[in-house]
Amino acid sequence: MTELLKVEQLSAGYGEAIVLNNISLALDEGKTLALLGRNGTGKTTLINTLAGATRQHGGSITLGGLALHKLASHERAAAGIGWVPQERNIFKSLTVHENLTAVARPGRWTPERVYEMFPRLAERKTNLGTQLSGGEQQMLAVGRALVLNPRLLLLDEPLEGLAPIIVEELLRAIRRITREEGLSAIIVEQHPQAILAISDSAAVLDRGTVVHAGTARQLREQPQLLEQLLGVAR
Template sequence: MSDLLAINSLRAGYGEAVVLPSMSLTLGEGQVLALLGRNGTGKTTLINSIVGVTRRFGGTLSLGGVDITAMRPDQRARAGIGWVPQERNIFRSLTVEENMTAVAQPGPWTVERVYEMFPRLRERRGNFGNQLSGGEQQMLAIGRALTLNPRVLLLDEPTEGLAPIIVEELLRALGTITRSGGICSIIVEQNAQKILGLADRVVILERGAIVHDAASRDLQADPTVLERYLGVAGAAAH
């Protein structure tokens, strides 16, 4: 498997604060990586650093062999970094459909295909972003990232704060997306058990560094690692 995303000795944070002292991580074509760790361990900072919205003190990033270190966030997006931020950030004054067509790039993920996956978005296609429920906003944030036809899809706690029935729908959609091929993803999730079945690989962070990197099937067989790094709550099946 060739490396699609390569992060080399990345040092990043905000202002004068270094959150990731020296992060190195590679992601292969088609790989689905679950990024886990307790609150405040740097998961969002890592995602944001791939997107390009943190302060970089050193290190490099490349995508498909192309150095993206010097690229602005919008250039990284066009190069193939798709982002579903923790705070969703949909365009509130655009309609559902405009949110997607505003950023769409040619490729397998069309607005129509997103509507097939999330029929609720088709029903709401003419509604403005600020008229959507939390679950609908998350569906739209995912749909918008997909219609960019990214090479890497970054999802930061996509199920956070949503009702269980919506969470189930989103997890089913993430399964559809990851199985459809042609895309690799990093999914941040608080509840490890929700995501182990979707992911090939699990990376656990502590204090801005990787403390565990394993195949998800190994973690499913041995939950003690999850208990050690995430505590009982993070590892528990819900």
């Protein structure tokens, strides 16, 4: 298996405030990592740091051997990082179709394939971002990341605050993207069992450090360990 992402001794935060302390992890090509932890443990900061949206104080990030930590956020996108932040960051003054075509790069993921995966977006392709529901905005945010044709997809709480029917639709799409299409991904989520079921490995953060790393199956099949690490039941 070919290693895609390697994070070594990473320290980062906002301004002078350090949130992450000596984080090390790795992800192989075509694999999915579930990034878990209680609120405020550094999960979003880690995703933001990979995307280039924080201040890095030490360590290194490499993507396919490329020194990602030396690049600005837009250069990381060009290098293969597809980022879906909590805020979604769609262009609300543009239509659905304009959102997709404005950022699209050549590759297998096209706006047409996004519409096929999310029929709701196909029905609303001429609607402005402001006219979409929260779930539709999330689908569009995922679609925008995909049409960049990234090597690594970063999803920060993609199911947060969504209706159960939309959660199921997004989970099916994420499973297809990762399992069937083989796109590498790191997923932050507050619904651990839902994400562990479609992930290969898992890392748990606490106070800005990795306190557990192993297979997703191990955590999924040991609810008592999951409860101990996260303070949640099955």
